[in-house]
Amino acid sequence: MKTPLSLILILIPLLVFSQESSDRYIIRSIAFYNVENLFDIENDSLTFDDDRTPNGKDHWTKERYFKKIDAIAKTLSLIGNDVTQTSPDIIGLCEVENKQVIADLVAHPSLKNKKYEIVHFNSPDERGIDVALLYKPTSFIANSFKSHRLLLQNKKGFRDYTRDQLVVGGILDNEQFHFIVNHWPSRSGGAARSKPNRLAAAQLNMRIIDSLKNQNNTTKIISMGDFNDDPTDDSFKLILKTKGKIKKLDSLSLFNPMEKLHKKGIGSLAYRDKWNLFDQFYFTSNLIHHNLASFGFWKAMVFNPSYLVNPAGKYKGYPFRTYAGGTYTEGYSDHFPVYIYLIKKAP
Secondary structure, three states, X not given: OEOOOOOEEEOOXXXXXXXXXXXXXXXXXXXXXXXXXXXXXXXXXXXXXOOXXXXXXXXXXXXXXXXXXXXXXXXXXXXXXHHHOOOXXXXXXXXXXXXXXXXXXXXXXXXXXXXXXXXXXXXXXXXXXXXXXXXXXXXXXEEXXXXXXXXXXXXXXOEEOOOOEEEEEEEEOOEEEEEEEEEOOOOOOOHHHHHHHHHHHHHHHHHHHHHHHHHOOOOEEXXXXXXXXXXXXXXXXXXXXXXXXXXXXXXXXXXXXHHHHHHOOOOOEEEOOEEEOOEEEEEEHHHOOOOOOOOEEEEEEEOOOHHHEOOOOOOOOOEOOOEEOOEEOOOOOOOOOEEEEEEEEOO
């Protein structure tokens, strides 16, 4: 059933929460999706986007662009839908070229009636790709927005331009939340050689989280993104000090539910027949509790229905991407989306 604020009230089975079957719960879903080079067809003279133009290497036409918009919009509309009967309340995106492509996305018939608001800043990334946050104003009221720059240098001492880290604060059903959207430096040149850049990104993320907690130690902070690292890599375990087991948490800990999925061999992207879980969520420990009077973490999942999986050929079983080996394949992305559920008892 729906309240005037479109809160999704769901009956939770007795065996899951040991509550009476008549109890009602509010479920919120939060998703993240690397949409793999969602570019418009225009040539931006300030970025390296030449391949994704009609005359570029990828022959990126208006038809192909809107076909990808159609594919991504329909996918977003289905994430978590089996539980909430609606699309996610909060969506983090990466590899979007500009605000216009996001506007085209939320204007698609699959999403238009959700009335998503957009938070986006232009990053200095050399390819012109950014991160963004979408939210439903019926459930989340955003009241602060900030883009944090990650300053890197290459071996020659020149600036190495990359994506900013986006922070959006606000009220989710009367509770203070902050969401951080990330797209950390890639593994180009090798995982070991590029590792210092991701350690620097983790340090920036940690400073952001510490600053938010100093301002308000009760705020609930959720960081999401394509980190180009797995949950067990040093950026998480040494810098952020994330923990994958609830029993090891203290009040200062960050919990990473994706660590358990990773240890089971579940991934969000594949490379050379190896699965990685670069797309992740982690959050402050005040989202782990047994008091359902306020929002708490329920579960994390990778969204990988069969239509997002490459059906045949060399990359069979991999995420069904838009281009493979330089050939247009009409797919979705080289990453699967990931999502989490938050739950609390209805008033």
